[in-house]
Structure formats: structure tokens, C-alpha cells
Amino acid sequence: MPVFLDTREPDFEIDFARLLGAKREDSPDVDDTVAAIIADVRARGDAAVLDLTRRFDRLDLTADRLAFTPAEIAEECARVPAAERAALETAAERIRAYHVRQMPENARWTDPDGATLGWRWTPVAAAGLYVPGGLASYPSSVLMNAIPAKVAGVERLCIAVPTPDGVVNPLVLLAARIAGVDEIYRMGGAQAIAALAYGTETVAPVDKITGPGNAFVAAAKRRVFGKVGIDMIAGPSEILVIADGDNDPEFIALDLLSQAEHDESAQAILLTPDADFGRAVAAEVERLLQVLERRAIAAASWRDFGAIVVTRDLAEAAALSDRVAPEHLELCVADPEALAARIRHAGAIFLGQWTPEAIGDYVGGPNHVLPTARSARFSSGLSVLDFLKRTTLAQMSPAALRAIGPAAEVLARSESLQAHGLSVTARLRKLNG
């Protein structure tokens, strides 16, 4: 039974704090195993990757078969029915159109002191995208990771995807081809992350690794962070819906369950000022949990982490939402813009009753890789900025150095960094003498 809370109840704060603090993830500690795998790949390269692929994926490869050939990719892609192909192309086009707008501007200006300042953005040269194998192998995630990289200008984009027993999802390969991925390797787990980060005889190293994965992949990403860049370590998915009474309870129940069906650790929360509506949604959820294909997963998530909270009004709902800082936030209210203006912490906001969160998972345009576990307080979803870096630029004219150099000399002296100061002093001496 999900928690049915009311902010007017005396114990509300205790219950809500429990909901916020619920430990939803209990990752096994695989760090030692992962460290050994990484060391093995660094030491033995391809041979280690092939051994581990034999062991974990029951697949006997040789180094020249690590990468899919263009012919193999074409063959798999040909299996994809026309409807799926068209849907992937629609999604790709919309995701691309959104992310193109994220491209940041370079800047350059000269200030009143005569200093020319600015910055310049350049793409990461090579990026690797991890794609889980098996059931969690989502073609939509390929698009969401690969398209921002290509829009940013990444020249070499590789995918690592495990193919247990040799099985691959053709939609993953088609999504990769549509997104413009350059290389696709049959490898998974910590060994794939190690190969991407350090390189092997066959796999050239990359500069940045993104994409979801299991506990081994997550631990490996943490370990190679610094050697390469990584995206966030994603936790289980979450949705928070704020809805007034003027909604179809079935819509809202389905939106809640579309997170709950992801994972037993997912979390779905409804905040509503209308207690009757809250009860109607609860009833719809129970009805749907009898019939959904993934009802076992969804029911566990709803039972353990779901909640319906009756609030005094929408303003109170917005304030509670900010304490959750949800990954996905739906605002199913008459004036969603006004309510959005009250929200500060959320990965993505879906406005109005015609914007189910699932639209954002596939075809809305914004990225579906979003901050989980309250990290929307300090981080953002994936974007082109994850595949770009900024170089700052500064050029002093002689006049500028005369104007601001003396302040640098004073501060260098105060920090006991004599050579710093002298590098300015020597130049000022020449300029002034």
C-alpha cells in the first residue's frame, strides 16, 4: 500500500522525511572486482577483454570481431520493421533540433583597461557511450546520449554494448546508425569501461564516457573518472506529479506507473490539493496493477516508495516538490506556467495534462538522461555541454598590463609567490623603461 499522506496531519513531517530519506538503492559492493578487471584490461588489453567477454557474456570472440562491421550493422538494421524505423527517425530529428539550440556561444571583448578577454568552446575529440545489453538495452538511450555528442562536434563516437550469447537488439544498432555513431564494440561491464578509458590494441581510448549501466559499470566509471570525463552516476528513476482535481485519474495513474514499471526501486509521488482526486488516482493505480505486463515490478515500486500527498494548495505542493528535487516533474494544473515559476529544483518539467512524461522519454526533444536521487539540487540533465569544454582567453595590451599588473604584483607578494610577481615586474620594467 502506498503512503497516503495529508500535510495537515500532525505526523506529516515525519512521514515525508521518511519518504525523502528512503534508501532506494542497495548497490552491491563490487569495487574490488572492478579494480581487478580494470587492472587486467590495462595490463593485457584485448586479451583481457576477450577473456572477460567469454566469461560474462558466454561469447567467444577474436580481437578482429570485437567491433561490428558495417555489413553486420546493416544486416541487423534491416530486421527493424518500418514503424520502429520511422519512430526512431522522428525521435532523432526532434532530439537533434532541441540540442542544436543548446550550442553555446564563443565570446571575445576588450575591456576599458585594454585587456582582450573571452572564451571558446571546443568539442571533446572522442567519446564512448555505454549501452546495457539484454532487457535494459534501450534504443532511446542511444539517441539521447549519441545525438548531443554529435551535435557538439565529437568526431569519434563509440558504443560499447554487451551481446550476451551473441544476441544484440537491432534497434540499438539502428539508433546508433541514425545518430551517427562511428564504432560499435561487442563488450560490456567494467571491462568495456576500462577499454574505452585506457584503450587496447583494437579500441582507441576516448576522452569521455557516458551512458547507464549496472553496478559494475557504475563502479568502473567512478574509478576511471579523472583519466576520462564521465556523466553522472544515475540512480533509479523518479516522477513527481502535481495535479489539481480537474484531471483524468487514469492519465495520472499511468504517468505514475510509467516510472514504477522501470524498476522496483523507482519512485512515483502524486501531490494534489484534492483529496478525492488523490483517492481516485490511488484506485486507478490499483486497477492498473492488476493488468499491466510489468505489474510485479510496478507494484513493488509503488508499494515500497510510492506516495499520494494531499496538500493545502498548489503553492504548498510546489514547496514540497522542491524538497524532493525530482528527476521528472509533471504539472497537470490549469496554469502550469504559473506553477513552474514556483519550482526551483527539477531535472525536467512537463507542463499540462497533454504532456505525459513518456513523451519526454522518447520524442519530446529534451534529454531523458536526468539527475536522480535529489541531485537536481546541483546538477542538470545531459546536454551538448557534456561533450564540450571551454578554454578561457586573455590578452593584455601594454596599457592593460600597466593598469592591472601592479595589483597582481601585490597579490603575488601577499601569497609569497615571488616568481609570479617577478613575471609581471620584469615586463613592467621593460614597458616603463
Add this chain to the structure above:
Amino acid sequence: MPVFLDTREPDFEIDFARLLGAKREDSPDVDDTVAAIIADVRARGDAAVLDLTRRFDRLDLTADRLAFTPAEIAEECARVPAAERAALETAAERIRAYHVRQMPENARWTDPDGATLGWRWTPVAAAGLYVPGGLASYPSSVLMNAIPAKVAGVERLCIAVPTPDGVVNPLVLLAARIAGVDEIYRMGGAQAIAALAYGTETVAPVDKITGPGNAFVAAAKRRVFGKVGIDMIAGPSEILVIADGDNDPEFIALDLLSQAEHDESAQAILLTPDADFGRAVAAEVERLLQVLERRAIAAASWRDFGAIVVTRDLAEAAALSDRVAPEHLELCVADPEALAARIRHAGAIFLGQWTPEAIGDYVGGPNHVLPTARSARFSSGLSVLDFLKRTTLAQMSPAALRAIGPAAEVLARSESLQAHGLSVTARLRKLNG
């Protein structure tokens, strides 16, 4: 003796690879100690912080004395001589003017399908800045971390600074006051990071922690990452200078030594197409190493990690520089703009002979917190973006949902996420029926 290399020598590739791969940092493994300290602070709050402060900083505080009072801050600030005060204010003003320009734009548009899309930037609510105590307690770093946070709109900005034996650098407090820091705590090490991340009775938790620190601080930041955001884990400083023969060898020698004097693990490299100029700089470095105050440190850095590389031309120098991806890059050549256009990986570029790197450390305007250890391949210096996060926005009109909803249904089905699909189907049924 620094390495004096020539790209035309047969062993150049081997020597350069050795230079690139040199392990410059040998951090002690303090992870277990740090884990215990964090657990202690989480369990005992203030009491743990006070115990650890007694132990490590030989300072006996009570909880009500953890924070500096406004009167204490004013008293310390009053000790700062006028020249230092004026220099800090000049620096702050220039850093603020640069970072204000980094503020990103919000966006909102409606696309041809009738989907209204966009994004919105909001500041992190509370940030903590770690400032090392003792000799490495740099007021310039306070400005470089605190000003972007305040420009971004962070409402609550705290500093943690250890005060061993009760001693604090008045310039640090003045820099904090100039930058608009809200709270300053007398605490350091892993216990300070734990207090900022998890909070204690006295210290409210923050959402993001930035700033440099020793091995304990770095390990603690890695551990609390996820609970809060962190900036990069900085390694030892680096400079790479590309200079033609038309430079004053003393300028270039001082620029190289201004990194070398930071740290025995710092690295300074000169690339020049003019072998005679390279030798002249080497001689200047040797001369300066006899007289500089920090000559022991600078000499060790130069001996172990310094290099002068004679290149065929400037283009080859630019290509080598990209392989280093230096934190700081000086282009002391006749046409620095043209050379900068050839560079892809660098934290900060200083153009022309009148722009010593030390200007950038203090008063140039761009941030001096920059990616080290070749991480300029995939990351950027500190900016206002480190204190902002982006929420994506999407609103479907009924027409938009009719146009793109079916593609979402197809993709949800292909990923076996039935509730995702139904959340769209139910709405389309209502719209179409």
C-alpha cells in the same frame, strides 16, 4: 636537469611520451581514515567536528565558536594593509565583470508540431567553499571560487577554513567579505567536507562543494560526491609556453618558474622552434633558480618534470601542446590569434608576450581554477555554470500530442514499457474520441 628535447631526434617520441606519462602525484591512500571521519561527523555532528579540530588543528572550540562572528571578521579585515585591500578589490571587480558575461540564457520556443520547449537555469541554493589553511591559504582562490557562485545567484555561500593553532590569514577573510560570502567556519580536512555535505547542529548542509585541498579533502570530496555536487579534483599545476625567438628569455623563464614554484609536482614546458632561444631560456632558469625565494621547490619541479622542446615550427608546437592539453598555455609569438586557432585542448590561453600567466592567477578576469593532468581534453575551468543547473521544459498541445504521440507509443512498445505507451494512448483516445 630539465629535459632538452628536439622533435627531429630519433628518440623524441619515446622521450615525449615519458614526459606526458610522468606520474607527478603520489597521493597517500587516506580513504579509510576519511571514511571513518565522515561516518563520525554524520553520527556525532558538531561534537565530532570539534574533537577532530582539537586533534588536527590543536584548537579547542565550542560549537558556538565554529563560525567567525561579524566582529571577528571585521577585526581581522582591519589588519589588511591598504595596498592589499585595493589589489583584492581590483581583482574582485575584474573577476566579477568576466563571470557576469558567462550567465547563460533561458530559452522557450514553439516548434512546428505545436510543442513548446525550452529550458531554465536556476542557481544552486547553498554552496560550500573549502579554503586550505596555512601557507596554501590563497585569498585569490577565495575570490575565484566565491565570485562565480555569487554571480550565479547562490544565496548561501559558506567557507570552511582550518585555523591551525587559531591562526587565520586576514586576507582570506577580507577576500571572503569582498566576494559576499555568508558564513565562515573554523574547520578543515575531511571533517569540514563531511559537515558541509551532511550538516551538523551548527552547520546547515550545502548542495555543492568546491575548492582545493590536501589528500584528505580530495578523498572526502570524492566520497560525498552524489550527496552533493563537487568541482574537479585538482592535481598539481602546469604551464606550457609556446614562444618564438623574438621574446625576452627572462620573461619566459619567470613564467615557467611561476608554475614550478607552486609545488615540486608542478610541470613547466617550453616549446620553441628556436633552439638558441630555448638554450637562452634554460640559462635564465638556472640563473633564477639561484636567487628565487622558493628555489628549492621550483628547482625540484624543473629538474623532475620541466622540459624545453625544440620544434620544427609553430604548427608542430601546437600539435604537441594538444597532446599535453595543458592547464595554462602561453602563446608568446608574433601572431598569437593564428596560433590559438590551431589549439584545441587547453584550460586557459594567454596570448602574446604581455600576458604572463600570473595575470590570470589574480586579476585577468577568467577563473584560475582550471583542469589539470590532461583533463582539459574533456573539462573546463570553474565558471558560473558550476553553480547553476538547468531544468528542461516541455508542453504538448493536443495537436502536438497527436503529431508525435504515436512515435512514442511505438518506441515504448519496442522497449516493453507498456505503461509508458498507455500514458500516451489514453490521452490520444480522449483527444480523438
